[in-house]
Amino acid sequence: MTTPAESDRIAVALSAGTVEISAIAESPGEPWATVAIAHGAGAGMQHPFLVGFARGMRAHGVATVRFTFPYLEAGRRMPGPAAHAIATWSAVERFVLERSRAPLFAAGKSYGGRMASMAAAEGAIAPTGLVYLGYPLHPPGKPEKPRVAHLPAIAQPQLFVEGTNDPFVQPLTQLREAIAACREAQAHWVEGGGHSFEVAGRKLPADEVGEQLASPVVEWMRALG
Secondary structure: OOOOOEEEEEEEEEOOEEEEEEEEEEOOOOOOEEEEEEOOOOOOOOOHHHHHHHHHHHHOOEEEEEEOOHHHHOOOOOOOOHHHHHHHHHHHHHHHHOOOOOOEEEEEEOHHHHHHHHHHHOOOOOOOEEEEEOOOOOOOOOOOOOOOOOHHHOOOOEEEEEEOOOHHHOOHHHHHHHHHOOOOEEEEEEOOEOOOOOEOOEOOOHHHHHHHOHHHHHHHHHHOO
16 A cells, blocks of 8 residues: 655755755555656656656555655756756755665666666765666767766765667667676666657557556566575
8 A cells, every 4th residue: 555645855965055855755665675766857847757657666566665856846847957966866865864764775767776876886875776768978969079987986885777779878889888897787768769768669658658667667676685
């Protein structure tokens, strides 16, 4: 039985002062793990994809915490400094660990996942593992500008959930090489999937697309022991 969603506020200490962000915590009752889920650069925590992914995770016995980065909380459309996102991830980890002893995993769609990776590389967070839902390896069409230098510094296991047609990871060999350079990382490929895991000829609502990704993510989480 899933407990009702709880709307929370999390304090985040930024260089200009402390701000509060919104969060939604939901639990299946007696969770064996918790996953904190960050949104992408252009969509908030209520995006159907994230709602569906969180629902799928709870169906597998994992508590979920979705949250909003400060720039979006303030009504801005463009992400703020990476330091703000890293501070947010740190605050979210603290928020979760104060309320649960279950293993914590950090997950994020695109930008949110990349910010989690940067936070882990800097030691600002230390989750049991990290899950990237469409890691933005580079801007579309610009493989010469990879965002991978920090990945080998991450001590925790990493799972890259990627669509084979995602323009952010072309050519795919570049991502495979980045994963191989990590301490412990692997990929789950969605054949034909784009950046939001949409597949040509297979029309599904975004929440169902997100929900379907929960199973391979949970399988990887359980395999970590």
